[in-house]
Amino acid sequence: MNSSQDNPWSRIGQSPRYKELLRSKRAFILPASIFFIAYYFALPILVGWWPELMKTPVIGPVNVAYLFALSQFFMAWAIAFIYVRKASEWDKQAKLVIESEELASKH
Amino acid sequence: MTPAIWMFLAFVAATLGITIWAARRNTGASAYFAAGRGITGWQNGLAVAGDYMSAASFLGISGMIAFYGFDGFMYSVGWLVAYLTVLLVVAEPLRNAGKYTMADLLAYRLTPRPVRAMASLSTITVSTFYMVAQMIGAGALVKLLLKDMPWITTESAIIGVGVLMVVYVVFGGMLATTWVQIIKAILLLTGTIFLSVLVMKHFEYSFSSFFDAISHLTYTDPKTKLEVTRNFLDPGLKFGDAVTGGMGKWNLISLGIALLFGTAGLPHILVRFYTVPDAKTARVSVVWAMLIIGTFYILTTFLGFGAATILKPHNIPFDNMSAPQLAETIGGPLFFAFISAVAFATILAVVAGLTISASASFAHDFYSNVLHHGKDVDPNTEVRVARITAFVVGGLSIFLAIKLQSVNVAFLVGLAFAVAASANLPVIVLSIFWKRFSTTGAVAGLGVGLLASIVLIAVSPSIMGIDLPDVVAAKRHLIQMQPLFPLENPGILSIPIGFLAAILGSLLRPEPEAEAKFEELQVRAQTGLGAEKAVSH
Numbered sequence: 001m002n003s004s005q006d007n008p009w010s011r012i013g014q015s016p017r018y019k020e021l022l023r024s025k026r027a028f029i030l031p032a033s034i035f036f037i038a039y040y041f042a043l044p045i046l047v048g049w050w051p052e053l054m055k056t057p058v059i060g061p062v063n064v065a066y067l068f069a070l071s072q073f074f075m076a077w078a079i080a081f082i083y084v085r086k087a088s089e090w091d092k093q094a095k096l097v098i099e100s101e102e103l104a105s106k107h
Numbered sequence: 108m109t110p111a112i113w114m115f116l117a118f119v120a121a122t123l124g125i126t127i128w129a130a131r132r133n134t135g136a137s138a139y140f141a142a143g144r145g146i147t148g149w150q151n152g153l154a155v156a157g158d159y160m161s162a163a164s165f166l167g168i169s170g171m172i173a174f175y176g177f178d179g180f181m182y183s184v185g186w187l188v189a190y191l192t193v194l195l196v197v198a199e200p201l202r203n204a205g206k207y208t209m210a211d212l213l214a215y216r217l218t219p220r221p222v223r224a225m226a227s228l229s230t231i232t233v234s235t236f237y238m239v240a241q242m243i244g245a246g247a248l249v250k251l252l253l254k255d256m257p258w259i260t261t262e263s264a265i266i267g268v269g270v271l272m273v274v275y276v277v278f279g280g281m282l283a284t285t286w287v288q289i290i291k292a293i294l295l296l297t298g299t300i301f302l303s304v305l306v307m308k309h310f311e312y313s314f315s316s317f318f319d320a321i322s323h324l325t326y327t328d329p330k331t332k333l334e335v336t337r338n339f340l341d342p343g344l345k346f347g348d349a350v351t352g353g354m355g356k357w358n359l360i361s362l363g364i365a366l367l368f369g370t371a372g373l374p375h376i377l378v379r380f381y382t383v384p385d386a387k388t389a390r391v392s393v394v395w396a397m398l399i400i401g402t403f404y405i406l407t408t409f410l411g412f413g414a415a416t417i418l419k420p421h422n423i424p425f426d427n428m429s430a431p432q433l434a435e436t437i438g439g440p441l442f443f444a445f446i447s448a449v450a451f452a453t454i455l456a457v458v459a460g461l462t463i464s465a466s467a468s469f470a471h472d473f474y475s476n477v478l479h480h481g482k483d484v485d486p487n488t489e490v491r492v493a494r495i496t497a498f499v500v501g502g503l504s505i506f507l508a509i510k511l512q513s514v515n516v517a518f519l520v521g522l523a524f525a526v527a528a529s530a531n532l533p534v535i536v537l538s539i540f541w542k543r544f545s546t547t548g549a550v551a552g553l554g555v556g557l558l559a560s561i562v563l564i565a566v567s568p569s570i571m572g573i574d575l576p577d578v579v580a581a582k583r584h585l586i587q588m589q590p591l592f593p594l595e596n597p598g599i600l601s602i603p604i605g606f607l608a609a610i611l612g613s614l615l616r617p618e619p620e621a622e623a624k625f626e627e628l629q630v631r632a633q634t635g636l637g638a639e640k641a642v643s644h
Contacts, residue, residue, distance in 0.1 A: 009626055009627035009630050010626055010627075012630045012634070012636070013626040013627075013629065013630050018630065018633075018634070021633065021634070022629075022633060025633065029196070032191075033191070033192075033195055033196070036188060036191045037367065040184070040185065040188045040363060040367065041360065041363060043181060043184060044181070044356060044359040044360050044363055045356075047181060047342045047343075047346075047356070047359075048346070048355070048356025048357075048359065051341075051342050051343055051347065054342055055338075055341045055342070060315055060318060060319070061318050061319055061321070061322035061338070061340060062318055063340050063341065065177055065181075065340065065341070065342045066177060066180070066340050069177070069180055069181050069184050070405070072184045072187070072188055073184070073187060073401045073404070075188075076187050076191055076397060076401065077397065077398070077401060079191055079195075080190075080191065080194055081394075083194060083390075084390060084391070084394055087199075087387075087390055091387060094633070094634040094635060097634050097636075098634055098635075098636050101636070
């Protein structure tokens with residue numbers, strides 16, 4: 001077994017910068033995934049068990065069911081947009097992790 | 108010769124031109140399997156969308172909305188939301204840790220041979236199921252679209268599609284396949300936008316009169332032959348309790364699970380992320396794909412509701428033909444020809460994408476790494492094996508499609524998604540996120556997930572059922588008995604089974620070497636350090 005000193009993967013894996021990157025990714029991806037899964041399944045569940053509620057007209061003949069189904073598209077786009085903005089931060093953090101490793105490997 | 112034939116020939120000529128251009132640039136394995144990793148974000152986004160938007164979505168979903176209104180629209184939502192799983196969970200780690208196939212990620216820290224053998228089996232199974240369904244669809248479509256040209260038979264259409272897809276893949280590799288997808292995606296989106304505008308023009312660009320017409324639709328019910336007035340915005344016409352005896356909602360939920368987990372396990376979508384230079388471009392390409400796919404599915408509602416209100420369901424003899432028939436009615440024969448050619452192009456592009464992912468997996472996973480232990484295989488030999496595989500896969504699917512053309516194959520696409528969700532996705536996710544995941548777990552997850560999907564579909568209402576004697580062969584159930592499993596889509600049960608098998612396998616046979624390499628894989632997957640680079644030209 002290599003000691004953590006001469007194994008670059010483990011040196012990065014133990015570095016505080018890398019751990020912060022993982023923490024920051026998890027803090028967004030986990031709740032975002034739970035949210036979109038819940039939001040998506042709310043549609044078949046509401047339509048399946050409360051169809052009368054979903055038939056309520058909102059704007060002219062356009063009902064709750066149609067608007068909620070349409071909102072799923074915008075929900076998906078919004079999460080994708082927020083994810084991309086977050087991910088460009090993570091790109092910077094990852095670059096720092098890699099750069100400090102390159103520096104460490106020269107010594 | 109009808110205009111449809113001319114437009115289709117123009118598409119074939121353009122794509123063959125691209126194939127010749129791509130063949131000249133294809134030097135080496137990375138160029139052949141991954142287009143030299145030089146595809147840009149928006150190009151790959153169009154290509155992902157092109158690979159995904161099959162004739163089943165274009166013709167099938169607009170037909171479903173034309174006949175069942177809101178329920179058809181609700182059906183289409185999951186196809187877009189599923190891309191959030193691709194974006195948030197798999198695209199970037201896969202790009203960072205792999206080379207050509209999804210098995211690269213699994214083999215990184217597990218024992219390569221058993222894992223690659225199983226992953227290759229699952230990839231080829233998914234691709235072949237999907238491909239045979241698409242090719243039979245192509246044959247049926249030709250019969251309907253070219254009814255005034257009886258000399259074009261179902262068989263010749265299937266052979267034509269099969270030969271073209273083999274030509275793209277064998278000579279043009281991933282570069283040609285990608286550009287075929289891009290052109291097809293642009294054509295499909297253009298066609299849908301035009302048709303939607305024509306629908307709105309019919310309603311004098313007034314949304315309120317469009318939605319009024321949808322909510323008070325008077326037509327003759329095709330089943331009861333009685334005149335009815337229904338609100339097509341209301342749920343329940345297809346999946347409601349009155350129609351399905353309570354199973355419809357469970358079917359929808361099970362389908363949703365299969366989509367949300369299956370899309371991120373479809374081999375022909377996953378290989379797309381190896382064609383871009385880095386994980387950041389992979390991410391951008393998913394966002395482009397989501398914009399295109401979402402726009403497309405929102406527009407299918409104009410096509411579907413347009414067909415329902417303008418044509419009326421009782422005037423549409425075949426539900427899959429709603430969109431082309433609508434194009435003919437409100438756009439004239441030339442526009443009908445364009446939409447028909449787009450439908451062909453759609454099928455052709457999807458089967459080409461499936462062929463290349465199946466041949467890449469066979470050559471890279473099975474031939475090089477299982478038969479030859481990952482040693483002593485010249486990259487050019489790997490490319491040659493992939494080309495031969497494309498020939499074999501093409502020949503096999505032409506044969507199967509012709510043999511099965513009068514069989515009810517509607518279950519095949521569902522089966523492909525179920526296998527992707529129950530076999531592929533659990534092992535991809537566990538490999539990235541679970542330290543104790545082991546080779547035994549991967550083999551068990553892939554094998555049991557594959558088997559569970561096939562068995563549950565075989566005993567489901569997709570295959571089992573009792574038909575009246577007058578039902579035509581293409582709609583008859585394959586096994587004439589009461590279904591043993593009540594849902595058409597097995598996802599709700601087969602996905603937990605796949606995960607459970609992968610977890611139990613790992614706990615029963617732990618693998619310290621794989622655990623030791625977890626940190627290395629995680630660092631690679633999360634930072635992109637050491638990822639495969641683009642080939643400079």
